[in-house]
Amino acid sequence: MEINDTNFVAQLKKKNRRALEFAMEAYGNLVYSIVRKVLQTGFGNSYVEECLNDVFLSVWNNMASFDETKGNFKIWIAAVSKYKAIDYQRKLSKRDSVEWTTDRELSAELTPENILVSKENRKELLAAIREMNDQDREIFIRRYFLSEDIENIARTFSVDRNVVDQRLSRGRKFLKQKLVAKGERL
């Protein structure tokens, strides 16, 4: 069977390695440029390579998480690349003991000191995130998983940055309430 634009997503889900080769060829440059932008400054090329490996392996291992009805593959793999690169950056910063600017507004309320979400309770957490209204959830994910600038997020939604701040705060409160209600330790 020939792998092409129309069937590669379905074939990737079926664990066809040729579909993975196709995706690597088609989206290699995109993934590369996203990862490089996050990692190159300060961390060097060897981590870029490691992270690229990791992005494609993650895509392979987590294709079941990709939902075609919610968006296209290109945006998803871009988001996965950005998320992975940020995750690398975070781990490398920790390892190199480089002081990395932490997001104060987040750490104020949502760090392990304040919220102890144990692994086995991740389902509740996930459910709570899913229960947020669409816009709040998207803002929350873009800010905290993809480290996007508040200004940028504000632009996409055509709102003032204060509105994004409010939404983020609302999202955190919402999660907190949900988790308290479900008996999480706070």
Added chain:
Amino acid sequence: MNHPNLNLEEKDIYGLLNGVRFDQSEWEPVTDEMPEILKDKIRKNVLKEVRNKNYLKSVKRSLMAAAVLLVILIGIGTVSPALARNIPVLHSIFEIFNDKFGTYQEYIPYSQLVDKSVTDNGITLTINEALADDSTLILGYTIKSDSRNEDLQMAGTNIMGGLLINGSSPKGVGFSGEYLDEKTYVSIARITYHSPSTSDLLKIDLTVDQFMGEKGHWNFSFTVSKTELVQKTRVFKANNQVDLPEGLVTVDKIVLTPIDSTIYFSGNYKDQNAATKAMDTVVYRWFVFDDQGIELSSGGGTFGGNEAPYGKDFQGTAKFQAVKTIPRSLTIVPCRFPVISGDSAKTEKPSESLQLIDGNYPLELSQGKMGKLIIKDITTEKEETVVRYTAEGKAPYFQGTNLYLKNTAGEYIHPQRYDIRRDENSPNDFTMVFPALDLSQGYSVGTSQFTHMDFREDLKIKIELKK
């Protein structure tokens, strides 16, 4: 900037990333081009990783094909616990299992008592006994919980993540388990390992820090002697080749121990790309017969390219049941199976033979080219419904594993366990045990026609076991 440390799993996060419109101006238009050298390197690395992983999965899948054909159709993992078994004293897990299933007899004389228990957070983990040879470690263990717990089974398979044998992680683990009562689960883990150490003692470290959501410490450190089994191990060098469409496989040696039989093989692909593609659609399973033509039941294996000897693309092992006496020869027949994904198994119903259970026996169920099953009788006694049957054909043990019951709605009835009990004196006679059923309620007994199975007798090889 940190993303929140929320302990979400990656798959959850990737799920949340669906449809998020993050700022595309950050990366569009894409101007960076990945250098060709890097592209090549990444492609090789990723495909290698994926191939090794997948291969292991495929091999595991093919070796378990009997169970898979059945299990995937039913939906995995909900065999209901057999409750309240009234076994007052826990002597030997191997003995308990042997009494029930008759397949663990060979373990008993070599079993070494470990008997170490650790209790934390209301959960007690006991390593009862162990035995080991040069490539297999077998542990019998018990999990006891303060309260009735249906997750014990799952916990029983999860704990082996923190297992080290001579400091290295195992290559593979297979489990059998059974509820003794609502709060007690006993399990046997068969662990395949590789250790360069020549010492007769295996050093075992097991660290468990989480159990069904409870954090705690269940740590064990003990040694298992392999001397007794190693002394009784017989190694036969071989050099037989199997010419498969995808590659040339050489059987390098056969190792027979009192607890299992292992075939070591290695080989080269004819065309690596074609073989890689074929792996998506086909897997091989080897059927092994002794010099009396009795099929040996299979028990797992390994496959990979990373540790292949010089000049070879891959190497692996296939494990089978132990032989009672050393046969003069072993015959191997390779068999091609299509890969059945969970999705297609749900939609594509394989052709089956189905007969209504009406009290008249024998009932004959055709298995296509492979042969047939003859149901001798089905009875309900005490808490169990027992099916007694004979398998006739090319691979009777394998055929025997493929038996199931359905109710009037066409739903599968879970057997107590997917292992079948083989009659010691008549090796093609079997019993399969189900929860107690009222047989007047229109149940049917069925099996697969094996239409997709390609039993390659033309490729069979006979290995003489000379001293």
